[in-house]
Each structure stands twice: as structure tokens, then as C-alpha cells.
Amino acid sequence: MAADSALLLGLVEEFVLGQQDRKAVDTATGKLKAGQFTILQLVEALGLHLTSSQPQTRGRGVQLLSNVLQECYGDLTEREVEVLIVFYENRLKDHYVITPHVIQGLKALTKCSVLPPGSAVSILKSLFQDIHVQSLMLAERSCVYNILIQLMESRESELKGLGADFVFGFVQSVDGERDPRNLLLAFHIARKIVHEGYDLGKFTEELFEVTSCYFPIDFSPPANDPHGITQEELVLALRVVLTGTPRFAEFLLPLIIEKLDSDVQSAKLDSLQTLTACASVYEQKDLAQFLPGLWASLRREVFQTASERVESAGLAAVGTLTACLSRSVLNSDSEDSLNVFLELVLKDCQHHLCEPDLKLVWPSAKLLQATSTASYRASHRVAAAVLPSLIEQYNSRTQCAQRRTLLEVLQGFVHPVTSSEEGKYESVLLDFRQSLCSIVFSALSESNADLQITSMRVLTALGQQTDLLSSPQSDVELAVDHLTRLILEEGDPKVSLAVVECAGSLARLHPAAFISKMVPRLKEEIFSGGLRSKAVRQRCVAALAAVSSRPSLVQESTPVLLQVLTSAHTGTGAFSLEEVISVCHSLQKIAEQAQDTEETGGVFHDVIPRLLGLALQAALQGSSGHCSPILEETVLSAMVPIISTTCARLQLAGQTASRAVSLFLDGDVSFLPENAFPAQIQLLKAGDSRSQSQMVCLLMGCVCWLPRTVEVPQMDRLLLELLELSCTCDHPLSYTSAAKCYAGLVNKSPAGEALDSLIDRTLKRISTELDSASSPVRTQAFTLLLWVSKALLLRYHPLSTALTDKLFSLLSDPELGWLAADGFSLLMSDSPDVLNRGSHADVRMMYRQRFFTENSAKLVEGFNAAVQEKKSGYLKALSHIVNNLPRQVQLTELPALLPLLLEALLCPDQGVQVSTLSCLQPVLLDPPSALITQLEVLVGRTLALTTSPTMKVRIASLRCIHALSRFPEHEIMPFRARVLRALAAPLDDHKRVVRSEAAVARNEW
């Protein structure tokens, strides 16, 4: 014990004399925590120094105590805390040298959980009484604020007992604060005061003054600011304080009005946003007296501003103001300030609406729309005042441009009502329904395209309102008639796009009218024969696809489209190939739009067999001479997505898939409609007819897109047949589709022995074909190899390396070298029809990077080993791989590949040139040192490419040269004259794009 106290005395001595700093504190803290002595003993040991006549010595003493307290405030007892607080409160009156340490100590004490009752109040009282916060240093001020925050959190009720004195104390200590970090703390305290119901007493105005003097905040943080305080943060913190209580209203609103006059853009914006924020808290009585002033400022901002942000902030403010005014309950005696405000707005805006040629129409309309969006009452009032005059004007004006403006304004008024408390009241527009509809219909029958488009937007907006269009069914039907007529008669692409959009959104709400009116009409038109132009039929088909969003409509529209396909097949309808394809696209679109309900599911469950049936019929006839468009590869390829989108989602996909599989494997035709097929069909036999074997692409669309939970029946047999077909067939579409289908199935099959042996078998088969140079099916084997490698690569299968190694070795093959090089682009990019995420394939993240890091070395090795004429294949493969990598990976990996890339610039293939240049360009912006040594070569080769016959190569090389100009000056100086001379030629290029790149590059040099 004696040894302890001696030690303690020694420590204290050393610290006070300034020999030890951190160590003394640490030791003391350690011992205290270990319970070797108490805090009181430390105070006793300090005794002499604390009572010394030298302020510095006293300061050091207090500092030690405070530092220790900061570490172990949690271990103190209530009694000790009480004593210490009394001590510290007394020290506040002491010499100014000591004050910082005292405040530190107090801050530590306030964190104690055992703070005795009443001490919070006494600490604050002495703080406010004895020190002048703003004369302290930055860190101490922040300490004081932290003490306040701490106490407000732990002793809220006690502080509230202090009454307005607390607020006064705070106001005094904050007054004049300048540092942004402390301001954030101060705003935090002020927010708590305002929001947590402290008694502001008669100091409301003082508290407001002391915070609002910073409004609007103009703060630009110093460059590389370590504290990371942004203007945004400060603005938000202050806004929360200012808008916190309605009691500030009488001070804040005049301030806002004043600041709105400011020229500073950000000040305006801040004022408007603050106004928006406070209007959502305030009540009508707070706002009432300032309304005229506010309106005058807001009107000016919206009418005269050049900035869109200010305008939208102003509109938002008008909106919330209106909402606030309409929220409050009316007293019978006071006048309705909403009415007063709307009166103001209408008075200033309404007459502008009568002048559709002047530019004030728009701001006025926007202001009025902002008010009417805000509440039901407001919209009622505004609509009653504005709509009649708008409607009347529309009817009296004759110029299209004016009518269009009016219509657009009207649209603005129709829209907002949708969002306001729908269903609660009857729509504001009900009274004007009749006239609005008649305007829209008359505009639809105008010949002006813009007018038509706008009126369709209004129509869409009207349609969104539950009871506007639907109440008398005749209006909807009339609208549908108009739309149908436009589809049939309007050739303008913009109009037809708008029609399709409008029809699509209306069809969602009123399917019945479309079924009864539009679909039959369109159907009739489609089949009316060659009387109408092709474009009309195209539009009809597109419109059918657009309206088919509801199951009931899908049921009506898909048969029509299928019928088109059938008649195209039989040759009765005289449909061209493009039309057939566009029908397929429409079907695909419907399949994508269709919500996954039972009903649509059922429809598409019928669609697939019919498609398959058609294709099969065509295929069977194809062998007997008659040529149906369904046989064309493009049509078949367009059919694939229909099947695949359906199969990817449908609940019934499993059933459909098993039927399709049995069709292909066993020739089971029982589920196809119009059952008139021969019994023995073998679609997967390479044999005689390519028209039959190419149908395998439909199978691919079906089985490869199934969700992974759905099991494909007869998997093993299917795989075997597909393998056979892909290796033996000589028709490109057939064997490629078979290979894709095979790969898609391999990608999804579960890992394990079975899969491994399957891959082994496949690889053996491929190898035997590839290794015999005379084999007629080497291309087929290669295609299969490529797709299977992709399938395995995507799922990180360990055996994928064996396959990709095979691909690498093919790069030096005399026949397949180029194909193999191009194959790498297929390997690295996403394919749309199979092996992607949409088809539920097993695709791992970052497979490209992984492939690159594992294989780049092999590629370089192979390149170095290859004979001269084979090298270009390697370069091409490399550029394909690198091009598909994300930029970041490219940047880190490129320096290693630089020699190869420079070599690639000499390669005669233009694709390689472009891709190499586009890889190089970003690297050149941030040149690694390896590049600088190669500058001579680089400049020479890129300059040579600026005269390439391909435009893309020229552009890419000029960009590279531009990037080169940012190299260190001493490095590029020697080349300057040469580059400038060489760039004179592309300046006179016959392509403008090339010229502009050249001009930019040359100017930089």
C-alpha cells in the first residue's frame, strides 16, 4: 500500500513537472481500473499541486485528473462523482489557463451513468455563469457543446426543469460561433431544444436569431478538407432547426421573403426548400399574415427564373403551402386563408392562360397545377376557375399551335387529380367530363400530328381516372374507335407510336371495349388482303401486341396473330417474310408483357403446340416441294424467343417441355392441333431433310429456358441424340442449334460423376473428329466444343480448362484457326438466345476475369511459339478476350500484354486493329512507365493507322494520338513535328467525324 502511494506520488510529480505525459496517465488509469487505488487517493496525491499558487502547476494537476477521468469515468461511484463535480465547478472560477482541462474533466464526468440528481443542473449553471464560451478555443467549445448534448440525452427532465434559463444559456454560449464543426453540434442541440419540447420562454426570438443568422448557409469547404463537412450537411442541420417549430414562423417567414430577393442562386434554392419544409409543419394561422408577401416572391421566382432547379423548388413550395392551408380546420369566424391564397394565385395566373402565344402561359399553368395537386379542396377551386375558360378558349381558337398549348395545359390539370385522395370524393373533373371528352375527340380527328399526340396523352390521363371515361360506356368505345382509326390511317411514325402507347395503357383499364371494338377491326384489316399497304398491317400487328396486357385481351389477340402465321404458311394471305417475322416479334412481346396468371398461361400453353405444329407441317411439306415462309431460318429464329420467354416463366412449362421432348425424341404428335401428321417422324436424325433437323432450335428455346427446378424428361437420351445431331448434321443452323441446346442442358445439369463422365465422352468424341484432318465434320465438332466450353466456363466447372486448352491449341490449326480466334469473342460475350441469366443458366460472377487471369499466360506462350503466319490468330483471340473485360481489369493487366498489343497494331485485320486501339486508349490516359520506353514504336504504328481505309480504325487511332499528347512533355517533344505533319492528312478526311477527332488531337499537340 505504501509502495503504491509512493509510486502514485512519483507519477504525479513527473507529470506535473512535464517529464511524462501519456505514460503517467496510462499507468494511473491502469492501476485505478485494477482497483489498486481509488480516485480519491489520486486527488490526495495531487493535493499539493492542486492547491499550488502557480496556475500552470494547478493546470497540470487538473489535466492529469481530467485525463484519468476520461479513461475511467465508468468506474466511479456516485459519491466520488459528487465530490469531483463540486471540485470542478469551483475550478471553473479559477485561472483561465486551467479552464480547458476543467471542461475536459466535466465532459468526462457527464458521461458517468451514476451522475447524482441535481448535478446536471448545477454543472450547467456554473458553466453558463462562469465561462464565456466564445472566448475559448475551438476544441474547448466543442467540449462544451458535447457536455450539453450528453446531458440532454441523459438528464432530459432535469434540464427541462431549468426552464428558459437553459435556452438562454445555450443562446449565450453559441452566439458568434464560426467553426463549421461546432456549428453542426450547435445545430444538433438547437434541434433537440426545438423538437423535444424544451421551454423556450421569452427567448424564442433569441434562439431564432442565434441560429438564423447563418441562414442561408454559404460554406465552401477547403480543398482536401479532413473533416468532410459539406455545405449540404450544414444546410440540412440548420433547416431542421428553423423549421422545427411553428413558434419561429413569425420570424422565419419574413427572413425567407427577404432572402428570396437575393441574387445568389443557392440562397434562393435554400430559402425555397426551407419554405417547403416549414410549410409541412406550420399551420394556417402561422402562415396567414405572410401569404401576400410569400406569394409575390414565389411568383417572381417561377415567372422569371432561368434555372430549372429554382423553378421546381418554387413549385414545390407553392404545393406544400397550399397543402398546409387546406389541412387546417376552419374556424367559423376567421376567414378561409386557403381561399385567400388561391384568390391571389388565380388573380395573377389566370389571365396568362388566355394568351397561349406568350411564354408566361407555362409558368402560370405550372403554378396552378402545383396548387391543384396539393389538395382536393384546392383542386376543386382551381378547376372550377380555370377549366371552363380553357375549354372555351380551345373551342374559339383555330390555330393548331395555340390549341396544342391549351391541350397540353389541360393535360397538366387532368393529371394531378389522379394522385389526390382518389376514391374519397368524386372527381373534380366530373363536371367537365363531357366537354373534355369532346375536346379530346375533336383534337383526335384533326390532321395535325402534334395535336393528335397531345390529345392522346390527355386521353391516357383521362383514362387513368376511375370514373371519367367509364361511366357511360359509349365514351370509351368512342375513344377506341378513334384510336383504331388512327392506327389504320396515320402513317406518321410519331403518331403511331403515341397511339400504340395510349392504346396500351387504356387497354389495361378497359379491356372490354378493346375486345369488342378494336381487335375485330384490326383482324379484319390484317386479313383484308393486298388492298392496304404493308405498313398498315404492320401497325395493326404492333397495336395488337401493345393492347394485349390483360388475359382476356391476350385470349383474343393471339389467335389472330397465329392465324396470320397459318395463312402465311398455307400461302393464302400473301404475307411477306418481314411481316411474318414482325408477327413473331409481336407474339414475343405479348409473352413478355403477360402477367403470369393462370389464364394467360393457358393461352400460351396452346400457342406453343400450334407453333410447333406449324413448323412441323412446313418442314414436312418442305421436303415435298412447296416452300412455306415458316421454313426460313429468320422466321424460325424469331419463333425461338416466343417459346423461350414463355418457358422461362410459365407454371406449365414442365408439361410443355416434356411434350416437346417426346415430340422430338419419339415423334409423338398427339398433342399437336390438326392431327394429320405421319406417325413416324424422327426430328433429331441428321438424315435426309434439313428442314426437319433445323427445328431443333425450337427445342432449344423450350428446354434450355426452363427454370432450373423443372426437370427435363429423358435427359440422357436427349443428350445422346443432340450430340449425334450436332456432330453429324451438315446444315449450319441445325448443328449450331443442337450444339447450343446441348450446351444449355450441360450447363444446368447437376454436378457429379454423371456429368463428369458425360463431358469426358463428349470431349473424346470431339477430339476424334478434330484430330483426323480429313474428317468432314470438323467445323461441327468445333462448334460443339465452343458451346460446351462456354457452358462449363460459365459455371466454373473444373473440366472447363481441358476444353479451353483444346480451343487454344486450335488457334494454330490451318483450317479452324480463324474460326477459333473468333470463337473467343463468343466465349466472352453474352449470347441472347441461350446460356444467359434470363434462361436461368448457371452463370457465375466475374467468369471473364477468371478466364483471363488463368489463360493469358498460355496465350502469350502460344503466340511466341507460333510460326509467323499463325500469330495473327492469337492476336485476334487476345483482342477479343481483352475487349470483353471490364475496364479496371484491363488497366491493371495491360502493361504485361503490351508487346503483344503493339504487335497487334501491325495485324492486317481491321477488327483486331480497332479492338487493340480501343484497349490502348484508356491505358494511354494514365501511361505506365513501360509504355514510355515503347513510345517510338507506338507513335509510328498509330500514325500509320490514321490513313486506314476503315473509318473506325481512323477514329480510334486519332483518339490514341490525342491521348498520347498528355505524356510528359520531354518524352513527346521529339515526335511533335512528325505527328503534326501526319495529322494534316486526316484533317482533310472526307468524314466529318474523323475530321473533328483529328482537329482535337492536332490542337492538343
Add this chain to the structure above:
Amino acid sequence: FFNEQARLQTTEDEDEDVADPIDDREIFDILSVSINDPEHPLSLEELNVVEQVRVRVDDQENTVGVEFTPTIPHCSMATLIGLSIKVKLLRSLPERFKIDVHITPGTHTSEDAVNKQLADKERVAAALENSQLLEVVNQCLISNARTS
């Protein structure tokens, strides 16, 4: 002030076989993008010093004529602006073009003197050999190109 919208890319621009003639707009784009007024942080287009209507190009005859309007009638920087325009065009156009830069008639007090200086080949060449002057001209030309 406002900036003209960027020239719309047409499919013709992508087509390898179509030759695009050099037109007013192209010259204007060259000028407006990257010349700064020496006294303002704004480009010449934003200050209306250069306007598209005051640019004349004849691709066949190999001539380019640019009229520029100084911001105020006694702008001391008129010569420098003219020189910058001229240098910019010299650097950005094929050598076959004869470049003529002068002040829009009636917008500057010492119009004739400036025009004479700008038209004098020898003086322009001499000015460009003066490294200090060249530095200033480059200042006008470069700073904006960096940011764009």
C-alpha cells in the same frame, strides 16, 4: 447566353462511303468548343463573340471567312481574340484553306487596324514566333479543351 445544341449524329455520318463537306457548322464547332475569352471564364460562343451566321465556308474554293464581334467597341483584346481564332483554324483545318478572320463591321473602334494586322501573313507568322505571345494564345485555346 446559351450554348447551341450539339450537332445531331446522322446515319450518314456513320456511312463510310458518304463524303461530308466541310460546312459553316463544322467551323463553328471548332471555334466554339475550345476558345476562351482571355478576360472571361466563358467561351466565345457563350459571349456571342462568334456566331454561326458569321462563318462562311466554301469547300470547293478552299476559303474560310470568320467575322467576330468583340464584347465592347473598344475591347483591347480584339487582336488577341482574332489571333486565337486564326491559330485555332490554322491548326484544325487542312492546309488547302485560305483563312480570313476579321471584325464584324461597325463593332469596334479601331476595326481597320485590327483587320489589317490579322490579314497580314507576315505579322501573324512573326507573332507566332514570339514565345510569350504564343503562350498567351495557347492559354486561350487549351484551358477549355481540357475541361470539355
